[in-house]
Amino acid sequence: MINIVKEDKEYILNTYNRIDLEIIKGDGLYLYDNKGNSYLDMFSGISVNHLGHGNSEIIKNILEQASKYIHLSNHFASKTVVNLAKLLVENTFASKVFFTNSGTEANEGALKLARKFGRGIDECKIEILSAYNSFHGRTMGGLSLTGQKKYQDSFSPLIPHITHFLYNDVKDLKAKVNHKTCAVFIEIIQGEGGIIEISPYFVKALDELSREYNFLIVVDEIQTGLGRVGGFLASDLYNINPHIITLAKSLGGGLPLGAMLVSKEIENVLKPGDHGSTFGGNPVACAAGEVLISEVIQDEFRKKTSEKSKYLFNRLYELQKMYPNVIKNIRGKGLMIGVDVGEYADTIKNMALDRKLLLNVTNRTVIRLLPPLNISFREIDDFIDIFRKVLSIFHE
Ligand SMILES: Cc1ncc(COP(=O)(O)O)c(C=O)c1O
Structure with a gap:
């Protein structure tokens, strides 16, 4: 069987830090790999898939x-x-x-x-x-x-x-x-x-x-x-x-x-x-x-996005209270949110990946959350559950 991840390294110019997964399908907030795993995608193709995958x-x-x-x-x-x-x-x-x-x-x-x-x-x-x-x-x-x-x-x-x-x-x-x-x-x-x-x-x-x-x-x-x-x-x-x-x-x-x-x-x-x-x-x-x-452009759509933003921020603030030594700062607006975790950023990203959560890191220390704008409250809870488990590992 062709190993796409391996062949990608062989044929594509090495300018990207790829995640070593072979994704075969996307649906809503989830990506699926060739081994039957599903991943919660919290950066939606770097803020491209506003309506999720497969709309x-x-x-x-x-x-x-x-x-x-x-x-x-x-x-x-x-x-x-x-x-x-x-x-x-x-x-x-x-x-x-x-x-x-x-x-x-x-x-x-x-x-x-x-x-x-x-x-x-x-x-x-x-x-x-x-x-x-x-x-x-x-x-x-x-x-x-x-x-x-x-x-x-x-x-x-x-x-x-x-x-x-x-x-x-x-x-x-x-x-x-x-x-x-x-x-x-x-x-x-x-x-x-x-x-x-x-x-x-x-x-x-x-x-x-x-x-x-x-x-x-x-x-x-x-x-x-x-x-x-x-x-x-x-x-x-x-x-x-x-x-x-x-x-x-x-x-x-x-x-x-x-x-x-x-x-x-x-x-x-x-x-x-x-x-x-x-x-x-x-x-x-x-x-x-x-x-x-x-x-x-629908006011109703953006109203819902704002409600989800508020909910996600509040849930992140709860995590910050639980793990103040890990989460140094939470900032942003709407569904463009930065969680500053200092030197832990890359390790958190990798540990999240092991738990089937896809995170993006920017400026070395910031977990950048850019979920699809139609993320559901339940999916926010799913994200928080996994994120909390990862953060708890760093808690002293
Ligand atoms: C603010 C801003 N400007 C410009 C760009 C470049 O866009 P593109 O990658 O589509 O060329 C980006 C991409 O991340 C961006 O975030």
Whole structure:
């Protein structure tokens, strides 16, 4: 019998730390391996499977669209692509959408738009700022924005005229913006950076500085968007006035899809020929995305997510009381939750795996919980039961 895990190591470039499982099926919150084991999936493909695995509506839409045509190219308008764009425009600040295949490409698009916007005002207005500890992707543009040396160091030189400021530090931001700034990229909650939330004070200052120096605010909602933290977009909850929002992850219902949402005032900056993608806005991915967005825009759906978030936070606080020497901090919003367990993170992840619970670790010390938004209360209890058993091993 072919050993997929072994052959994966033989044939695939070694850039990922794989979990040594051969998954053969997903259903709801569970993944099943080739040995008959089931696993509770608490990070849903890094926040992609908002409706869990195997959602029948998403599958139906994918099959329906695939049976008509899978790909046309961007030489043609396509119904499912327009439908999804319409849903995004009608439910956000945006007036137009550009579709990509991934998050990092959405940020690339935003970089180009910001530079063209700046150069349209003054040829020196090309400076871009983003935060330390941020994550914006792995292409050279995304990587240059990402304010973490560990991702950047081996790949210099990066894109020039991109500098970083301390997240939530108004003084540092003020010291670094000026009339040459064309854009500031920001995450509402730093995801890869360890689930760190933006402060209202910082949002206010950013907004004021954007007016004073006429730069674009680009909010990277690739991880926080589409219901993950409670609002349809996280920006809806934080009183921020973006010119651009970038999305990806769950947008294509599990298929590769990203988007750059653009406000009215800058919708004509990019002209025909300025930017493009062969696959961006694939009709099948957009058909899947339509199901996802139609669900997540419902107030009732988001109300339920909020109730589950509250319940999960409370159950985690109970665990923190029981194991204060292990759980140092619990933070986040909605169903984007970081449990800081210090040096125990990787061991906890491995012990959870032995008990058929899939956890993700970010920024070395943080267990990052990103369950499907339709997780049930019972599944939250199942997660807490296993997590408690693992934590109890560390209790002195
Ligand atoms: C905030 C943020 N921006 C950008 C990206 C990059 O997205 P992708 O992996 O789809 O290129 C990620 C991925 O984790 C992300 O969390």
